[in-house]
Amino acid sequence: MSLNPLPIHTSRFGGCTLTGALSVTTHVRNTASIVHGPKGCTHHNFSLLHATGLDNETVTLPALISTALCESDIVFGGEGALLRTLDAVAERDLDAIFVLSTCIVDTIGDDVAAICCREYGVPVVIVPTAGFLGGTFQNGVANALCAIAGTAAPGPVNDCVNIIGEKNLEYEVEENYAEVIRLLGTLGIPVNLRFVHDITFDEIGMLGAARLNILREPALMPVGNYLKQRFGTPFIPTFPLGLSGTLSFVEAVAGTFGIDSSHAVEKERLFQRDTLAGFSDLKGMDASFDPAMSDPDGVYSSSEVAEALRMHMKKPGTSCVPLGPGTPVGTTGVRRMLHRWRRQLHA
């Protein structure tokens, strides 16, 4: 596809801010997300979230309510429609209402904050989103996480961690979480809160109770910094990636809790050695990485695995088998990636 993107326009392809924010807000149970804009924007996102839920074997029917702006609202202003919708949704028995805006609403200049600051008898949380005007999908995720975090107050801290910013639309979201749980289990550390993945609005109040926040990926650093500022919670910037990344993750978590990690690290190292031994048939094979693999963390962790197996990696684009992109979470993620590599190499 020829779109001639200029370097300064990389955000053109970063997806919709609204979708990113909804991937977060719809994971707070018994809440509704009002999308202030035409019906089509809400339908697009409802359909996408529904499809993603089905991929993950869950029947996901998040409550997305459109203010259903029509042409006259666009001409004369849509604040009345938002007020009417908020009044109607507040009648439902909900724990909170999230209000998200769209490109068109920011373009016509509706004062969303003024409408939302009225009393509705239920918490109303504004999430700054405006499609492309608000940034990218990732900005939407970060804005939603920070807006929701703003509803929680600091409190006493316990020996547990928060998982911050899981990719709720990711196909393997539960498997990645399970791998992090497994690694934390080797240190005896429990999870306080999956912020935000299938939680209640009340549970958000526990956000400040963790000793450590584990971010899903470095792109969430602004969220990590916001939480550090608000609750004083330090953070690890990413889930464990690849072989050495997994070992250093265990060490970093243990360090925060003042735990001796040597036993857990040694056990994980043995697990990694056994995992690699199961793929010794890949030793010496020629391959390259798919040019689509642009994430530096993914490239590093994949290269490390290839090197450990003594595979011969050529330049991307050469005639040998291109191995697909992957950011393997933990040693289990490495094993799944190696199964895919084996299939590709033996295809």
Next chain:
Amino acid sequence: MPECTNPLWPCAMTGAAACLAGFDGLTVVIHGSSGCYYYPTTLLHAPLHGTFILEHEIIFGSEDRLNEVIGGLSGRGKRIAVITTCVPAILGEDIRSMLEKHDVILVDSPGFSGDVEAGYKNALSILAPRIGPDVRGVNIDGVCLFDPFYAGNVQEITRLLSMARIPVGTIFSHDRLEKVQHASPYTIGTNEDFASGIGEYCGGTLGFRAIGATFKRLGEVFADADVDRVFLELEQQEERIVRACDKYLLRFDPPSVAIFAGFSYAVHVAGTLEKYLDADIRCIGSRNAPGESKYPVEQVTGLEGVRSLIRQHNPDLVMGSSFERSVCEARAFTGITPPLRGTVRLAPSSFAGINGTLSLVEQVLNTCMDQKPVKS
């Protein structure tokens, strides 16, 4: 317009894209944000392009960006169609003059202007179809990429026309672009919700009765047509349906049914199930504005309305999209309406034509029998 919980139907921009992307020889560009681009791309499985505009272009104008994208797509032997989405539509830019050096078809189809059908019809009217008085054959209309049965419908109606030795005219909207200007004077339909309005309408192809009437008319129009072969197949296949349905009714009561679809498909389903299974059509929740019908019908635009109708009518069988499947609980379900998510669909299946009705009845019978308790 009142608020809408979980809207079930796409916007006019998606409808315009569904129409234009069906024509080979046309490059479709969605002038708007990345969000407006990704949804139709994933829904229609068609090659679309986007301008992916940013805040900068809203403030300073989108002319440079449009020319950048259009310039990159020009010179490839295809005409370019630009669909404007909500934000560009209200900016007041004179897009036509911005793009005057390019041969561009401009379709103003912001999402707030209506639903998918409105966008489809608007886009097709801008293509300005023309009838070639000497063009032989019959056009097939109602073919929209948004419809999960469009490819199967084209195959099936082409098969029936071929059986009757009637050439296919222009397929609206899944054909070469130049054929839009050389349509046949006669048209038959596969889905009246996406009717083209081109030529003399000879009838639809939803259900055996409609197929029979339509081919009777085609036999009058085309003196050398061999429509008897179609009538023979109609008779044979209808007999198979009758036998299968009678066998079902020996053991089971007729199903009570709630149907959620575009009006045209919904009425066809209701008529078919009533005729062959004596089904109790409890309600039709039409996605679009309903026409007259002997069945209880109302327009349902959001998921709450679907839930409410199912609760109120308590049907055995729910027919609709994957949205309906998600709320129909343990009831039997058959997918007839987009989106049909969470299921693998590779082979084109039809809704129109003889095979379309066979497929519909087959699915309903299997679904209903699967739902009955198994003897221990």
